[in-house]
Amino acid sequence: MANFDNLSRENFGSRIGVIAAAAGSAIGLGNIWRFPYVAGENGGGAFLLIYIGFIILIGAPVMLSEFVIGRKSQRNPVGAFRVLAPKTKWPLVGYIGIAAAFTILAFYTTVAGWTLEYLYLSIVNGFSGQNKSELQNLFGEFAASGYSPLIWQLVFMLLTALIVFKGVKDGIEKYTKILMPLLLIIIIGLCIRSLTLPGASEGLIFLFKPDFSKINGNVVLQALGQSFFSLSIGMGTLITYGSYISKKDNLGSTAVSVSIADTLIAILAGVAIFPAVFAFGIAPEAGPGLVFITLPMIFSQITGGQFFEIIFFILLVIAALTSTISVLEVVVAYLTEELNMSRKKATILASGSIAVLGLFCTLSMGPMPELSIAGMNLFDILEKTSANIFLPLGGLFIVLFVGWKLSKEQVIDEISNNNLLKVRFKYVFLFIVRFIAPIAISLVFLNGLGLFNAFGGGDL
Numbered sequence: 001m002a003n004f005d006n007l008s009r010e011n012f013g014s015r016i017g018v019i020a021a022a023a024g025s026a027i028g029l030g031n032i033w034r035f036p037y038v039a040g041e042n043g044g045g046a047f048l049l050i051y052i053g054f055i056i057l058i059g060a061p062v063m064l065s066e067f068v069i070g071r072k073s074q075r076n077p078v079g080a081f082r083v084l085a086p087k088t089k090w091p092l093v094g095y096i097g098i099a100a101a102f103t104i105l106a107f108y109t110t111v112a113g114w115t116l117e118y119l120y121l122s123i124v125n126g127f128s129g130q131n132k133s134e135l136q137n138l139f140g141e142f143a144a145s146g147y148s149p150l151i152w153q154l155v156f157m158l159l160t161a162l163i164v165f166k167g168v169k170d171g172i173e174k175y176t177k178i179l180m181p182l183l184l185i186i187i188i189g190l191c192i193r194s195l196t197l198p199g200a201s202e203g204l205i206f207l208f209k210p211d212f213s214k215i216n217g218n219v220v221l222q223a224l225g226q227s228f229f230s231l232s233i234g235m236g237t238l239i240t241y242g243s244y245i246s247k248k249d250n251l252g253s254t255a256v257s258v259s260i261a262d263t264l265i266a267i268l269a270g271v272a273i274f275p276a277v278f279a280f281g282i283a284p285e286a287g288p289g290l291v292f293i294t295l296p297m298i299f300s301q302i303t304g305g306q307f308f309e310i311i312f313f314i315l316l317v318i319a320a321l322t323s324t325i326s327v328l329e330v331v332v333a334y335l336t337e338e339l340n341m342s343r344k345k346a347t348i349l350a351s352g353s354i355a356v357l358g359l360f361c362t363l364s365m366g367p368m369p370e371l372s373i374a375g376m377n378l379f380d381i382l383e384k385t386s387a388n389i390f391l392p393l394g395g396l397f398i399v400l401f402v403g404w405k406l407s408k409e410q411v412i413d414e415i416s417n418n419n420l421l422k423v424r425f426k427y428v429f430l431f432i433v434r435f436i437a438p439i440a441i442s443l444v445f446l447n448g449l450g451l452f453n454a455f456g457g458g459d460l
């Protein structure tokens with residue numbers, strides 16, 4: 001009996017740790033900065049509906065597939081495919097992931113740098129008395145200014161590198177377990193304030209009432225990309241974290257819990273932002289600056305708002321950090337395991353080279369307008385290709401691998417911990433990874449890129 005007690009306590013402890021680490025990766029700027037702005041640009045309600053559909057039908061199964069590959073192989077994304085499918089081309093999928101790590105971190109650290117500036121501004125009370133158009137100018141001028149966004153971006157990259165260097169396996173769970181629930185509480189507070197502003201209901205209608213005439217191939221692709229980006233799937237982050245999950249943990253329920261938590265935070269961020277967007281007369285399609293303009297407006301309407309604003313931006317920075325470390329960890333795990341590099345060397349090499357790409361990304365927002373193609377600057381290009389091309393492409397190969405390359409028995413053994421767990425949905429899962437997910441991703445992809453026309457294609 002004592003033995004059993006010990007075992008269950010240990011399991012419980014590690015289970016929360018795993019969820020915390022994976023949720024730490026999933027919950028980040030993708031939920032609070034990217035979801036509202038992309039939903040705003042793509043018509044609101046209809047986008048949300050498709051987004052949630054993709055999370056359930058494709059996102060959570062891809063997440064579970066990554067856990068299966070990672071825990072089974074005990075490797076980084078390149079090594080995982082190498083040991084599970086020796087002498088094949090499958091490791092190329094791991095390399096897509098490494099490429100995505102570069103493109104994602106380059107633009108993500110730009111935005112994370114903005115959050116550091118906004119934390120600084122909230123501490124020095126830099127928003128005080130500013131109206132909507134002043135806040136719009138503040139954001140626009142700051143993002144385009146070059147020098148200080150660059151410094152903040154480097155500071156953020158350095159913080160990420162320091163944590164990854166120390167090793168992500170011990171540590172992050174401790175922080176995420178306390179800080180993510182705290183972030184949730186502040187967001188709920190923001191929702192309440194936003195919902196009680198005059199004119200708030202229009203924002204709720206925008207977010208929750210689907211206008212199906214707004215749907216086209218591009219909107220569907222954006223929803224797919226956002227669901228992958230927000231769940232941290234499609235590039236091997238969760239293969240890498242999966243390789244750190246204990247053989248006793250329940251992979252399926254972890255994937256479900258993380259997907260629910262991540263989606264909940266994104267929707268709450270929407271409920272905090274859109275009522276205020278309409279109440280203050282901000283354009284929902286304002287783009288990447290949307291939340292940086294709206295949030296200070298909401299805080300200015302709260303008694304003691306500055307205090308909560310500081311706490312909020314601290315938590316947002318930490319949420320961003322727990323995401324960036326999970327991306328950098330992919331590259332570092334690859335370099336240490338596949339190329340036998342020391343952790344120190346790998347971290348310096350990976351973060352240094354990504355920082356260079358990141359700098360150009362930040363400069364493309366203003367000082368170097370020549371870094372753009374067809375009206376999209378480097379920031380937009382990296383952001384859109386990461387979410388809408390690299391991640392779905394990686395996800396497609398991941399489900400094909402689990403559905404068709406691994407045997408049915410191998411997959412069931414892994415998700416049921418060698419039949420110790422009773423997994424009720426195992427056949428549904430297999431059906432999704434074999435048929436539904438690959439077909440759906442391919443169709444959305446081809447259609448969104450305008451290569452095949454079901455509901456009107458479009459560009460990125």
Ligand code: PHE
Pocket residue numbers: 025026027028029030031104228229230231232233235237323324326327
């Ligand atoms: N999911 C993270 C966020 O929402 C971003 C991310 C994408 C992290 C892909 C890892 C891999 O902020």
